[in-house]
Amino acid sequence: xxxxxxxxxxxxxxxxxxxxxxxxxxxxxxxxxxxxxxxxxxxxxxxxxxxxxxxxxxxxxxxxxxxxxxxxxxxxxxxxxxxxxxxxxxxxxxxxxxxxxxxxxxxxxxxxxx
Amino acid sequence: xxxxxxxxxxxxxxxxxxxxxxxxxxxxxxxxxxxxxxxxxxxxxxxxxxxxxxxxxxxxxxxxxxxxxxxxxxxxxxxxxxxxxxxxxxxxxxxxxxxxxxxxxxxxxxxxx
Numbered sequence: 001x002x003x004x005x006x007x008x009x010x011x012x013x014x015x016x017x018x019x020x021x022x023x024x025x026x027x028x029x030x031x032x033x034x035x036x037x038x039x040x041x042x043x044x045x046x047x048x049x050x051x052x053x054x055x056x057x058x059x060x061x062x063x064x065x066x067x068x069x070x071x072x073x074x075x076x077x078x079x080x081x082x083x084x085x086x087x088x089x090x091x092x093x094x095x096x097x098x099x100x101x102x103x104x105x106x107x108x109x110x111x112x113x114x
Numbered sequence: 115x116x117x118x119x120x121x122x123x124x125x126x127x128x129x130x131x132x133x134x135x136x137x138x139x140x141x142x143x144x145x146x147x148x149x150x151x152x153x154x155x156x157x158x159x160x161x162x163x164x165x166x167x168x169x170x171x172x173x174x175x176x177x178x179x180x181x182x183x184x185x186x187x188x189x190x191x192x193x194x195x196x197x198x199x200x201x202x203x204x205x206x207x208x209x210x211x212x213x214x215x216x217x218x219x220x221x222x223x224x225x226x227x
Contacts, residue, residue, distance in 0.1 A: 009154070033213050045204065045218040052213050091156055099164060100145050100211025101172065104156035 002027045004094050006105035013082055014113050021077045021108045023092030029053075033095040034068065034075045035102070040088045051075065082112045117141065120205050120219035127195045127226045135190040135222050137205030143217075145208045146188040147172070148180065150201040151221075157204060163188055195226045 007022040025034065036048040049059060051068050059066050063080045079086055092105040118139045127133055137146065144165045149157040149172075159172030163182040177199060179191045188207075192199055205219040 004156075035216070037218075043202070043223075044220045047215060047218075050213065050215065093157075095211065095216070097212055099162065099170075100208050100214075100216060101147070101159055101162060102149070102157070102206075102216065104149075104158070106154055106156045 002029075002032075002094050002096065002103040004092055004103050004105040006090075006092055006108050008108045009106070010109040010111070012111045012113065015084060016081050017112075018078060018080050019082050019110065019112075021079075021090050021092075021110070023075045023077065023105060025073050025075065025092070025094045027073075027094060027096070029096050031097040033097070035091075035093040035095065036066065036075075036077050037091045037093065038088045039091065039107070045091075048077075079110075082110075084112050084114055086110060087112045118205055118207055118217050118219040120203070120222045122222060123220065124223045125225070127192070127224065129195060129197060129226060131195050132191070132193050133195065133224075134192075135203055135205075135224075137188040137190070137207075137219060138186055139188075139205075139207040139217070140186065141207065141209070141217065142185070143207035143209050144185070145211055146182065147206040147216075148178075148188065148190045149204045149206065150174065151204060152201050160190065160203075192224075197226045200224060200226045 003026040038046040089107045093102045147162040148160040161180040166185040203222045208216045
């Protein structure tokens, strides 16, 4: 069975601080996909990134960066110079390749104070 | 450019009532999913479909039924609603699951009193 664990339930930072959200996963599949989604207060799920199990290259997109380490089964997400608009719930998720079923972590509530 | 559309967005039900949530996608996707989101638990898969006429159980299927009579629609039914089914329901779809983007609807807030 697959499992995703997000270590932090809630994180509170002050604007312009850097913040890292941790994600650890468990799977027996050799091919799988990892995702991060953002859920703002309005409730919709916003896709942030997808990474397949064969691509351990880290990625940077603006203030966002992701560190995928297969050796430690981790897929951590860093926001640099956080802003109030980053306040949201962030979900890490794991998908198996056959049917695309997602297993979500419990989410991390990020609050960025001005 | 509708993407994935869920109806209704909000509903209050009395215990024992029945209702159907409709998910419609206009992207010709084969795979569709229903998830529920509860506080502190992330999203959990209820049922899914790998094509028109197919359905399969997910992690938490009890109390729900689904149908995929048309490729673009995936219906989630509650035959006899219970307070434990108070949740936010998300529909999702993808063309094929090999690493493609999974598109989510905006969510349906259901309260059972």
